[in-house]
Amino acid sequence: MLQASADIDTSEALTERQKAVLDAALRLLVEEGDNLTMTAVARRASCSKETLYKWFGDRDGLLTATVQWQASKVRVAPVDGKGLGLASLTASLERFASDWLNVISSDTSIALNRVAVGHAGSGKDNLGAVVLENGRFALARRLKPVLEAGRQAGLLDFSDAETAFRSFFGLVARDVQIRLLLGDRLELTEATIGGDAARATQQFLALFGAKTGPQGL
Template identity: 65%
Template sequence: MQVEAITIAGEEEITERRAAVLDAVLALLVEKGAAALTMTAVAQRARCSKETLYKWFGDRDGLLSETVRWQASKVRAGAYDRQHLDAGALRESLEAFAANWLSVISSQTSVALNRVAIGQAEALGGLVLANGRFAIGERLKPLLLDARAAGLIAFDDAEEAFRTFFGLVGRDVQIRLLLGDRPPLDGSTIADDAARAANQFLALYGAKQQPAKAG
């Protein structure tokens, strides 16, 4: 039987079976921590052979690398009609991105994975940045650029505009989570925080105002 492939925006196709293995890695990280993450343990949890894991991922570091990419791919900028982008659609897209990102980073799997990355910063730090923060920026910047072209917002630099929005969305949430705090992040709170971030961003970068400047 042919295995259906899951297509991730900007990423290669990942089969459902391979995705199940990556989800098994995340579950092990949450339940037992990085020390328990061995190829044997993953094979047992995912009900596959170690030979399959080595064939797909190379080694433990390769498995962790793809797990980082898999988790980061869950943050998406959302879909919008480029030809009919208006203020309402822009606000809706910004809020959807913010809510999606907050939901992902507040999950136990993201917290566990980020803690592993911090503990193995030399090996995984750059990978987490490249496939997390930097990749997410590249997914949202087209929306910002299209909104600028439509005269909805004004800015000089897309990276600076993204960093501003990213900061408005995240505030101190991620560092609090990594340090063991559990700020309230239920669905209603996330929706409210996403709307607040979008409102603040549009207040800063609205096209009728001067582009925001760093510093």
């Protein structure tokens, strides 16, 4: 496992100007990938390189700050999901699934994951840990309460929430993320995402739904 706490309050003390600079860096990261130069960032952000180095230390510092800045922007509100019921549970799962598909197929997510994966090889920084912590692990933290609630309500049947989550994750993501990261042109329209979310949810319920059929246990 990774060291936790890779995302605790990353948006610490950032002035508006600094956020603007990080936004510029982020846009450049999406366009150029890991080839972005400090000069390019400075030019795009209309700031001096000296400022970049003063604020972020070095290139890796700028990169991690950029990734954390993006991560801090996608902090979504946890679904309430207290009103249990098969319909609302299904809706929640479908929403999680389509949200996740939308995230991993977005340009920024692809770009960020690409640089993080690239950097994970030579352990200079811990970009991979940051991305993982704010991506897959954040998703788990938000989804598990829903799964637990579903189990409490007798709608789901599983022994380990982690295992159940990972199966759900696999049913939703399948080969999408790795294909996109490797450059496969994969058109994900709103319609296909919706369909995939519904299919994944139904499959998950088929595997982990409590047997509440007429002939129940």
